[in-house]
Amino acid sequence: MNAVRQAALILVAALIPALLTGAFHHDRPNWSEPIAPGEERLETILSWGQSVIWVDARPEKEYADAHVPDAIRLTLEDWDTLFPHFLDRWDQKKKVVVYCSSTSCQLSREVAERLEQNGIPSVYVLHGGWETWKAQGGGVKR
């Protein structure tokens, strides 16, 4: 039997314990991506309706290219300049949702922490960030 056929046999053989692992292992992975504390999925945020203030924590150029409609730009770099603008638009009855580029970026988490340190309640981070917003067909303002 040649190497490829032998390999195919092994590939199939490994499927059996893998399926059992996926079905019964006490530490099997979640099939949907787990989210970190303080993050919310886009579907959940959209279910909040109009009671959301969006905060864009990405660099200025990316914000200028496109952003969530009505999102307020707020970064640690330009905090002193931008935070007063945020306060002008902030409404205590609304939830604040911060986003950056994607799942891997940290900017939204850092801005969310800073907002909480400044006494802003109900601050959340959008899981997946701008990439998720775009991928799920969210409106875009340029």
Next chain:
Amino acid sequence: MNAPQTRSFMPTLRLAIRVVLAGIFVIAGAAKAYDPAGFAIEIQRYQLVPWLIGALGATYLPWLEMIAGAMLFVGRLKRGALLILTVLLGLFTWALASAMVRGLGIDCGCFGKTFEATGTFVPFLRNIFLLACAAVLWSEH
């Protein structure tokens, strides 16, 4: 070293390489099969595939490593096992190189949480060495 001595040395070297390579994959596979949820998170840290693909890989790859390693060790379906382990080594080495190029400060995750974190550079060098070992085994065929 003259030719007859080389000929008698090579089978011993190949046997040693086969045992070591097979052993590494069986141990690595077993460590990850014990904690597939943890392995799924390790895969996600490479930021190369969507979560679901990583989760499916985390349940399948450890068993593939173990079975291919065991087959190589016992000498049944040896060439197929060697083919799989070579492809896996190539894939893992590419993932490590990609993580280094992108500056991800992650751990290899090659042995689950069995050993201390070693970053990506040392495992990358180890994989290059193991690929060279696999090349020696291929030279037999």
